[in-house]
Amino acid sequence: xxxxxxRVRKVVIPAAGRGTRLLPATKSQPKExxxxxxxxxxQYVVEEMVGAGLSHILIVSGRSKRAIDDHFDPDTxxxxxxxxxxxxxxxxxxxxxxLDVHYFYARQSEPRGLGHAVLLAEEFVAxxxxxxxxxxxxxWHGENHSLMTRLIETHLQACAAATIAVEEVPAADVVxxxxxxxxxxxxxxxxxxxxxxxxxxxxxxxxxxxAARYVFNPQIFEMLRRTEPGHGGEIQLTDAIxxxxxxxWPVWCVRLEKDQQRYDIGNFESYFRAFVEISLRDPExxxxxxxxxxxxxAVGEENGS
Ligand code: UTP
Numbered sequence: 001x002x003x004x005x006x007r008v009r010k011v012v013i014p015a016a017g018r019g020t021r022l023l024p025a026t027k028s029q030p031k032e033x034x035x036x037x038x039x040x041x042x043q044y045v046v047e048e049m050v051g052a053g054l055s056h057i058l059i060v061s062g063r064s065k066r067a068i069d070d071h072f073d074p075d076t077x078x079x080x081x082x083x084x085x086x087x088x089x090x091x092x093x094x095x096x097x098x099l100d101v102h103y104f105y106a107r108q109s110e111p112r113g114l115g116h117a118v119l120l121a122e123e124f125v126a127x128x129x130x131x132x133x134x135x136x137x138x139x140w141h142g143e144n145h146s147l148m149t150r151l152i153e154t155h156l157q158a159c160a161a162a163t164i165a166v167e168e169v170p171a172a173d174v175v176x177x178x179x180x181x182x183x184x185x186x187x188x189x190x191x192x193x194x195x196x197x198x199x200x201x202x203x204x205x206x207x208x209x210x211a212a213r214y215v216f217n218p219q220i221f222e223m224l225r226r227t228e229p230g231h232g233g234e235i236q237l238t239d240a241i242x243x244x245x246x247x248x249w250p251v252w253c254v255r256l257e258k259d260q261q262r263y264d265i266g267n268f269e270s271y272f273r274a275f276v277e278i279s280l281r282d283p284e285x286x287x288x289x290x291x292x293x294x295x296x297x298a299v300g301e302e303n304g305s
Contacts, residue, residue, distance in 0.1 A: 008129050008152045008215065009056055011049045014117035015042060015135030016062035016108035021267045030065045032135040034265060037279040041265045042068060043096055044138040050099050052148030054131060058104040058124045060117040068135075072103055113234025118216075119224045129155065129217050132237075136266050137212035138274060139165075142259035147213060151254045154189045155215040161249035162220060162241055164192075165213035167256040174199055177209035178238045180253055189254050194245060197231065197238055208253065210238070211262045219249060 019031035026034075032042040042059075049057060061068050074097040082091045106120045118132055131148065139147050147165055155163035166180055181194040186208065196205065214237075223243035230236045245251055256262065263274035276293075280286045 007156065008131065009054055010058070010125055010128055010130040011054045011056065012058045012060065012118060012121040012124070012130060012132050013042065013045055013049075013135045014060045014108075014114055014132065015065060015068055016060050016111055016117050017114070017136070018111050019136070019266070022265075022271065028064055030061070030068055031265060032065075033067045033071065034271065036138060036263070036265065036271075036274050037282055038093075040071060041138060042135045043071070045133050045135055046072070046099070046101070047096065048139055048146075048148060049131065049133060050101050052146050052152070054148070055100065056102050056104065056124075058106055058121050059135070060106045060108050060120055062108045062111060069105060072097070074098070111234075113229070113232075113236055115224050115227055115235035115237040115240050118237055118240075119221060119235070122218075122221045125218060125221075127218050129215060132214040132216060134212040136264065138263040138265070138278070139211070139213060139256075140261045140263060140278065141257075147254070147256060147260055150189075151213060151215050154252055154254050158189070158191070158250060158252045160191075160215075160252040161217045161244050162251045163215040164195075164241070164251065164253050165211040165256060165262075166208040166253045167211040167260075167262050168207050169209045171201055171204075171207055174201060174204040174207060174209065179204050179206060180208050180210065181205035182208070182253070186255070188257075189252060191250055191252050192245070195238055195241060197236070208255070211256060212264070219244065223247070 015030060015032040019026035022031050033040045036044065046057060059068060079091065079094060104124055108117050108120055141147060151163055151165055164180065169177060175198055178195055178197050179199050180192045181196065183191045183193045186206070194205065195210065220240055223240040224235065226243055227235050227239045230239050241251060264270045265274060280290055
């Protein structure tokens with residue numbers, strides 16, 4: 001896998017949203033810490049970033065989010081205990097604590113929107129191009145197909161001000177997503193003319209939905225400052241990207257490949273699906289789970305339920 005240019009080394013992971021759609025599960029714990037199969041969601045995000053050669057991670061957290069900071073702190077007493085018990089298998093489960101990465105934290109004391117969370121990263125970013133990866137979305141990909149690497153390479157080659165990962169969704173689902181309007185024909189990478197939050201099926205300019213990963217140049221901060229609070233009184237990142245487009249800056253998209261999939265943990269329907277699908281891929285327990293589900297569903301069909 002090719003590693004992106006060292007010109008992009010910083011990532012912002014917004015993880016300060018309230019997660020109200022997952023209540024009561026998220027009343028006192030961050031949705032980004034909800035487990036999907038063996039790991040908390042945000043650990044997949046961090047591992048994806050490190051796998052793409054990114055080394056400086058700013059997590060934007062907030063009220064009731066301490067579990068995130070605790071998770072990424074190396075726990076030396078737990079390591080010592082597992083070493084003493086010679087439990088190599090469990091020690092291996094803590095390998096993520098030793099990733100070659102520098103963590104930084106910002107606090108969004110009130111969730112004033114994704115755009116506001118990104119704005120808090122301005123000092124950390126210090127004038128460099130940077131990645132934004134939503135802490136509640138997992139990108140699953142096959143071997144050697146890093147979406148992040150393609151996103152960063154496209155951003156640099158196209159001299160874009162913003163580059164957005166997009167996935168094709170069924171026509172009926174456009175109403176749930178931010179949808180992009182391609183400038184010309186759509187290829188694996190393509191420039192856009194506009195984007196629209198949650199359009200009706202008729203008004204949707206395409207079926208390409210924004211998929212939780214972005215690369216930005218620092219101009220985005222100026223646009224975020226100019227952005228008025230929109231839906232729900234929150235500062236929306238998509239509104240700031242529209243401002244970039246209006247100011248004439250190029251914005252590009254990178255399409256998820258066939259073997260790449262986005263799992264949004266933000267609502268129960270997609271969280272349940274993510275848990276089942278990713279658990280089915282577990283090297284040790286996946287096959288057993290598959291057999292169990294087959295039996296369960298066959299009995300359900302026999303009983304007509
Ligand atoms: P969502 O748009 O799903 O918002 O966040 P939310 O507020 O967490 O969810 P609901 O609607 O209350 O259920 C997408 C990502 O942006 C972060 C979230 O933590 C999530 O990872 N976010 C959102 C922030 O960091 N700050 C915010 O103010 C809003």
